[in-house]
Amino acid sequence: MHAAGKLVVTDKSPASVVWFRRDMRLLDNQALCAAMATGYRVHAIYIVDELTAAPWLPGGASRWYLHHSLVSLQASLARIGIRLYLFKGDPVEILPRFTREVSGVHVVWNYLAEPSQLQVDRKLEAGLKKSGCEVEVFHDDTLLPPMAVQKQDGSHYKVFTPFWKRSRELLLNTDSKLSLRDIPRAQVKPVAFDPADVSALELLDDHSWHDKLHDYWQPGEAAANARMEYFLSDIVADYSVMRDVPAEDGTSRLSAALHFGELSVTRAFARSQEILQTDSKKACKDSLLRFQSELGWREFARYTLMQHPRSTDTSLDSRFETDWVWQQGTDLLSKWQHGETGIPLVDAGMRQLWQTGWMHNRVRMICASFLTKNLGIHWIHGARWFWDTLVDADLASNTLGWQWVAGCGTDAAPYYRVFNPLLQAGKFDPNSTYVKRWLGDEVNEKPIVDVKKSRVDALARYQAMRDAT
Secondary structure, eight states: EEEEEEEOOOOOOOEEEESSSSOOOOOTTTTHHHHHHOOOOEEEEEOOOOOHHTSSSOOHHHEEEHHHHHHHHHHHHHHOOOEEEHHHHHHHHHHHHHHHHHTEEEEEEESSHHHHHHHHOOOOOOOHHHTTEEEEEESSSSSSSSTOOOTSSSOOOOHHHHHHHHHHHHHHGGGGGOOOOOOOOOSSSOOOTTTTTHHOOOSOOGGGGGGGGGTTOOOHHHHHHHHHHHHHHHHHGHHHTTTOOTSSSEEEEEEEHTTTTSOOOHHHHHHHHHHHHHEEEEHHHHHHHHHHHHHHHHHHHHHHHOOOOOOOOSEEEEEEEESGOOOSSSSSHHHHTOOOOOOHHHHHHHHHHHHHHHOOOOHHHHHIIIIIIIIIOOOOHHHHHHHHHOOOOOHHHHHHHHHHHHHHHHTOOTTTTTOOOOHHHHHHHOOOOHHHHHHTTOOOOOSOOHHHHHHHHHHHHHHHHEEEE
């Protein structure tokens, strides 16, 4: 067990321990509210758990964001009299030991909707209860508890649209799911904190490549809520149209805040629903419903991952794991990764990703389609690269997105759908504003593959795959 900062607890009166995970906030935090409602002293703990995360250890961009989000959380907790203790290691060993050291009689946390994380939860719940602790665990990572959305026959949905239709019905008919919680009032005076404790976790790479991310991101709960309110007041009216235009600030840009839990998905849905019920303009209603459906895709990604834990590494459609479906021994992956494909829109997207730790969603789909369909490279290589370079890298969403584009997922686009990057550029970046922003004068229009021929080759491979089965 590695502790960042010295653990010194002199008060041995009963305490409540709240384990922070990807819920880096005070607002709408069910676990924190439950801990403070006990009337006990409250201790907060965060554990960098590389054991459970393997083999999908967070990439450099995601670790940079986590570092600064933890600094913000540390300061926010200190203001209401709670110190955040930081550790690195196995939660199954660290959390019980920490609880004993601080005289904890009550332990609380929020579930994460990932199969490997739920295994940890079960071990901890059983062990802590056996030792005499009261344990409370809340579903806080999703709008509805994982797997709660079922068909009338009790089976699970495999297609997004009916899944989200049923989810909205449940949400809007269950008032408690839309209830929001204020920041708990301080019960004691503020405590001192030291940001160096976060640095001791060594989340930041030794090389300072990540310094550039400061120009594009402001991690922390306050910034997340400010961005949400700005989006809902100034951007959302045109969201349904402008969300597909990469040169414009037409998306919510809330994916990182939602992933790390600086903003609760419940608040994002509830605030959009408030406006939906009061704004009479059809365009705004359409946009708000579209925004909610994007939150729905986040739900569906977690829902699907819970049903198919192996989908992070294996195509749901097993036919896509046949070697001859994909190009073998290609050296084109590196050119795609570094924005050197000769397809301006693809290269601009990959440069934006490398520079900012984020890529516009429309461009993500185009880049992913080009890698899997035109270059014929297995989707797992793209998923790994996005995982390493995105600040909002999310296991469920990343997996669902890549399998959707590749055509091998549970709610996949047909295998024969191929995004033509040239036609997409003409439709969504007609003046090359986005391309020029990220490529400048370096625009290279000598494609490493012929777009039309590579599409025909891809369709031939997929048809042969279907014929073989």
